[in-house]
Amino acid sequence: MSTGTLDTPAPRPPLTRKDLRADHPTWCPGCGDFAVLASFHRVLEKMQLPHERIVTLAGIGCSSRFPYFVNSHGGHFIHGRALPFASGVSLSRDDLHVFVFGGDGDGFSIGGNHLQHAGRKNIKMTYVIMDNSVYGLTKKQTSPTSPIGFKSKTDTTGAFDRPINPMNTLLASGATFVARSHATQVNHMVEMFERAMKHDGFSVIEILSECVEFFPGAFDTSVPRKGGSFVAIEEKRGDGSPEDANRHDPTNLESAFALANEQWPGVFGVFYQVNRPTKNALEAGLIAKARERTKGASDLDLLRATFNRLR
Amino acid sequence: MVSSTNESPVPGGDIPRQELINDAVIRLAGNSQDGIQTIGGFLARLAGRSDQDVITYMTIPSTISGGPSIFQVRIGTGEVLSAGDQADFLVAFYQHSYEAHIGSLREGGVLIYDTDHVKPNLDDKRFVNFGVAITGLTIEAMGGAAKDKGKNMFTLGLLARMFSLQVDKLRALVTERFGGKDEGILRSALVAFDAGFAYPADSALKRYFKFAEAETPNARPQVTMDGNQAIAYALVAAGVRYGAAYPITPWTSIMEILRAELPKYGGIFVQAEDELAASSLAIGAAYAGHLAVTGSSGPGISLKQEMLGWAVMAEIPLIVINIQRGGPSTGLPTNVEQSDLMQAIYGSHGDAPRVVLAPRNVEDCFHTALEACRIAREYSVPVVILSDQSLATRIEAFDEPDLDAVFVPPSLDLRPRSADFKPYALDRITQHAPPGTRFEGTYPTVSGLEHDEAGHPTANPAMHMKMTAKRREKLKKLAATLERPEIFGEQEGDTLLVGWGSTWGPIREAVRRGRAEGMKIGQVHIRHIHPLPPELERIFSRFRQIFVVEMNDEGLYGFGQLASLLRARYALPNIRSITKTDGLTFKVREILEGVRRLGGDAVSTFSLYPDL
Ligand SMILES: Cc1ncc(C[n+]2csc(CCOP(=O)(O)OP(=O)(O)O)c2C)c(N)n1
Ligand code: SF4
Numbered sequence: 001m002s003t004g005t006l007d008t009p010a011p012r013p014p015l016t017r018k019d020l021r022a023d024h025p026t027w028c029p030g031c032g033d034f035a036v037l038a039s040f041h042r043v044l045e046k047m048q049l050p051h052e053r054i055v056t057l058a059g060i061g062c063s064s065r066f067p068y069f070v071n072s073h074g075g076h077f078i079h080g081r082a083l084p085f086a087s088g089v090s091l092s093r094d095d096l097h098v099f100v101f102g103g104d105g106d107g108f109s110i111g112g113n114h115l116q117h118a119g120r121k122n123i124k125m126t127y128v129i130m131d132n133s134v135y136g137l138t139k140k141q142t143s144p145t146s147p148i149g150f151k152s153k154t155d156t157t158g159a160f161d162r163p164i165n166p167m168n169t170l171l172a173s174g175a176t177f178v179a180r181s182h183a184t185q186v187n188h189m190v191e192m193f194e195r196a197m198k199h200d201g202f203s204v205i206e207i208l209s210e211c212v213e214f215f216p217g218a219f220d221t222s223v224p225r226k227g228g229s230f231v232a233i234e235e236k237r238g239d240g241s242p243e244d245a246n247r248h249d250p251t252n253l254e255s256a257f258a259l260a261n262e263q264w265p266g267v268f269g270v271f272y273q274v275n276r277p278t279k280n281a282l283e284a285g286l287i288a289k290a291r292e293r294t295k296g297a298s299d300l301d302l303l304r305a306t307f308n309r310l311r
Numbered sequence: 312m313v314s315s316t317n318e319s320p321v322p323g324g325d326i327p328r329q330e331l332i333n334d335a336v337i338r339l340a341g342n343s344q345d346g347i348q349t350i351g352g353f354l355a356r357l358a359g360r361s362d363q364d365v366i367t368y369m370t371i372p373s374t375i376s377g378g379p380s381i382f383q384v385r386i387g388t389g390e391v392l393s394a395g396d397q398a399d400f401l402v403a404f405y406q407h408s409y410e411a412h413i414g415s416l417r418e419g420g421v422l423i424y425d426t427d428h429v430k431p432n433l434d435d436k437r438f439v440n441f442g443v444a445i446t447g448l449t450i451e452a453m454g455g456a457a458k459d460k461g462k463n464m465f466t467l468g469l470l471a472r473m474f475s476l477q478v479d480k481l482r483a484l485v486t487e488r489f490g491g492k493d494e495g496i497l498r499s500a501l502v503a504f505d506a507g508f509a510y511p512a513d514s515a516l517k518r519y520f521k522f523a524e525a526e527t528p529n530a531r532p533q534v535t536m537d538g539n540q541a542i543a544y545a546l547v548a549a550g551v552r553y554g555a556a557y558p559i560t561p562w563t564s565i566m567e568i569l570r571a572e573l574p575k576y577g578g579i580f581v582q583a584e585d586e587l588a589a590s591s592l593a594i595g596a597a598y599a600g601h602l603a604v605t606g607s608s609g610p611g612i613s614l615k616q617e618m619l620g621w622a623v624m625a626e627i628p629l630i631v632i633n634i635q636r637g638g639p640s641t642g643l644p645t646n647v648e649q650s651d652l653m654q655a656i657y658g659s660h661g662d663a664p665r666v667v668l669a670p671r672n673v674e675d676c677f678h679t680a681l682e683a684c685r686i687a688r689e690y691s692v693p694v695v696i697l698s699d700q701s702l703a704t705r706i707e708a709f710d711e712p713d714l715d716a717v718f719v720p721p722s723l724d725l726r727p728r729s730a731d732f733k734p735y736a737l738d739r740i741t742q743h744a745p746p747g748t749r750f751e752g753t754y755p756t757v758s759g760l761e762h763d764e765a766g767h768p769t770a771n772p773a774m775h776m777k778m779t780a781k782r783r784e785k786l787k788k789l790a791a792t793l794e795r796p797e798i799f800g801e802q803e804g805d806t807l808l809v810g811w812g813s814t815w816g817p818i819r820e821a822v823r824r825g826r827a828e829g830m831k832i833g834q835v836h837i838r839h840i841h842p843l844p845p846e847l848e849r850i851f852s853r854f855r856q857i858f859v860v861e862m863n864d865e866g867l868y869g870f871g872q873l874a875s876l877l878r879a880r881y882a883l884p885n886i887r888s889i890t891k892t893d894g895l896t897f898k899v900r901e902i903l904e905g906v907r908r909l910g911g912d913a914v915s916t917f918s919l920y921p922d923l
Contacts, residue, residue, distance in 0.1 A: 022753060023767070052754070055746040057595075067756050068768070073746035074756035075598050076768075077591065078621050084555075084588035088595020088603070089746065091579055092553045096599070096746050114591075117584040283579045290574035299576050300718050303548055306572075307711055309487075310534040311360060 080110030119173025233269030359708030468507020552578030600745030646894030804831030
C-alpha cells in the first residue's frame, strides 16, 4: 500500500490512458460525448497530473455523467449547480485540479446565473460545456441553444425563442479563458483542453457535441466530412508579418466579441485569454493579511482573545 | 418586576431612599437611529461583568430608513429566563414611543421621558412620572454643535445614576467600545455620559435603586453576546473553516461574522450569488473534505432544499442554519416564529433523513452548534440548526465556555485508501475519502443518484431499500446516544409543558409561576428535534395533560408543528397545543392563560366535522 501523503507523493509509474478510464460510458453509440471523453483522457495522460488530485465534477444531463467515466475523484451533483459546487471544491482545496463537465441546458439554462458569477469571480477551474443544442437526458426538449425552427417535444411546430449565443454569454461572464471546439476534431479539442488546463483562472470550453439520438446532424455545417467547413481561429503570432495584422488577438475582448457574433456555425479556437487575479489567489491574500495581523497566534489563542473582548 | 427585597432608608436627613432590587425590566423606546441598542448593549454587558443574568429583546422596523424601535433589557441577580412580560421602567424618547409603550409599563413602574419631545398624561397616577430634558441637556453638555447625537449616552449616564451602577466598569466598557477609533468620539461619548450621570435623578425621584450583589459569584467570567454571535463563534471553535451564504434577515450577522473571522483562521466564507449557489458551494467544500456551513432564513432555506437532499443522499457532513422568521414567503422579516420545523425535518424530496437541533437560549446556541458539528462529522450527515429571530438578536450573559475543552482543530483526512475501500459500506457509517486521497485502483464518485457500497449509481430496488435503511438507521443510532430530557418542576402530575427552541425561558418561568400558584406543572424541553431523544414516552405517561407550546399555527387539525410530530410518534390523545403567531415571543402570562383555557377537558376538543 502506498504511504504517500499530500506533500510527499510516493513515486509511481506514469499514468496511462487505461488508468484514467473508469466505467464504460452509458452514452448512446455515436454520441459526440465519447470523443470529448477520449480527448480528455489523452490530455490527462499527456499532462501527467498527480492522479489523486484530479477532480471531475458535473451537474445533471447525459454529458454530466462524465465523472463516472474518468478514473479520478468525482462528484455528480444536481442540475445546474455544478459550478458553485466546484467553486466550493476549488476555493477550499488549492492542491486539486478541478474540472467541470455539463450540457448546454445545465450550463446556460438552469445554471446560467452561476456561470456569470464563476466568471466574474474568476474561480480557478476548467469548465467544459458539451453543447448538443437539445436536452438529451430528458429526451428531446428545446434547449437554450436550439436553433429557431428546431422541432422538439416542447416545440412540436418548431422552436421560436431566440437561442442564446454561447460565446457571447461566456465572454460576458468575465471568464478569463474562453474557447470553442468540436467533438469531431480530437486534436483541436486536445489543444484547447491543454491550454485551458494551463490557464490560471476560470477557463471555459464550449464543445459542439452531437446528440445522435435527438438532434442528429446538428453541427454538420462545421464538419468537413459532411460537406461543412471547420474554421479555426488564427491567432496573432507577433512575428511582424503582414498577415499577422489580420490575425486574432485573444487578449482583445472586442475582437473576441466580434468573432462570437459571426454567422453560425462560426469559428473555433481560443476567443479570449487574459490574466486576472483569481478569487483563489485573492482569498489567499486576504488570509495572509489577516494572519499577518494576528502575528501567528494559534486558532485557539485567537478564539480566546475574541471571548475576552466579549466579557 | 421590581422585587423590593429590602428598603433601607439611608440615615441622615433628605438623602433619598435606596431600594435594593434583584430584577428589573427596562424598556427603551425610540427610533432605530437613536442608538438605543447601544444603551441596551452596555447595560447587558455590565450585567455580564457583574455576575448578573441578563436577557435583551428588541424590535427593529423592517424598513431601511429606520422608525420606531424598542430595546428591552431585563437584568436579574439570579436566573433570568425571559425578557419580561411588562416593563418596570420605560424610557420614552418621543411621543409615539410613549403612546405605543405606556401600556407595557406595569402599575407603579417608572416612566422616564424626554420633556423636549414627550407630553405624558400626568393625571395618570398609575406610574411614577419622571421627566428629564434629555435632548436639551445632551446638546448643552456637548457644546451645542452636536445636535442630539449622544442622547443615548446621556440616558445611559442617567440610568447609571438611578440604578447606582458601577460607573468604573461602565466607563471601561464605553472606552473599549469607542476607544481605538477617533479619539473625539470617545471623548464626546464620555461627556454625554457624565452629563447624564450628573443629573440629580434621585432628588427628583426621591429614591434610587441598587441591584443586589450576586450571592454566589460565578467561578468563570461571563461573556455577553447574541445568539447569532454564539453560533458563529461555536462554528469556529468546532473547526469549521469554510462556508457560503446569501444575506437575509435575521441570518445575515452570522455570515458577516464568519466572513470577517474565518480568514484569521485560514478559512474562507463566500458571499454567493444566491442560496442555491451558497449551499452548493458549502457542499463542494464539504465534499472536498472540510466540515462546511451554509445558512439562511425562511425563503433562503426553501431554496436550499434540493442541495440538502443531495447532501443526505451523498451522506455529506454539512451544517445548515435556519434563523427562523415569520413565514410563509417573505412573511415577517423582523419578527419571530417557529414555523419551519416540519420543513427542517422533511423539506426536500424523497425520504431524506437529516438531524435537526434547536437551541434554547444564547448559551445553548453555542453548545448546539458545537454538537451539530460533532454529529455531522461522526454520522456523515447534514445537521440543521433551527434558531430564530428572537435568539439571533437577543443578548445574554453566560459563563464563558471552556474553550480548551470544546476546541476542535480543523482536519482533512487524506490517508491513502486500499483498492477495496467502500465509502458506503452497509455495515458501518459512511466514510468518504475526499479528493486528494490516493487510491489503489478505482477512485470514487460521489453522487446524488442511488448508489451501491462503492458509490456506483444503481437503480437496483434491493439496494435502494438497503441504502434508504442505512441513511435512516444512523439517525436511530444517534437517537440511542442522546441525553434523556429532564423534567423541570413537578416530576409528575397534572400538566406538562413541552417546548422547543427559544420558548424555553418563558415556559420555565411559567412553570415557576404556576407552581407558586399551586399548579402541578412541569416542563420538558426538546433540543433534539430529529431524531427525538429517548424516554419521552415515559415522561409523558406521568402527566394527565401535555401542552406543546410553540410559535406557529395550530394547523388544520388543531396542532402546532411539534405537537403534530409528537402525536404521530406517541399516539397520545392528551397531547395538545398552545400556539401563537403574532410575531412576538411568548409572554409568561400567555402560556399560563393557555393552560387555564384548555385545562379542564382532558381530551381534544377538535372535531374533523365541526359543523356536524
Ligand atoms: C431541478 C431539475 N430540473 C429538471 C431536471 C431534469 N433534467 C435532467 S437533465 C435535463 C437537461 C439536460 O440537458 P443538457 O444540460 O443540455 O444535457 P444533455 O443531457 O443534453 O447532455 C433536465 C431538464 C432535473 N434533473 N433537475
Ligand atoms: S441522448 Fe443524445 S446526448 Fe444523450 S447519450 Fe444519447 S446521443 Fe448522447
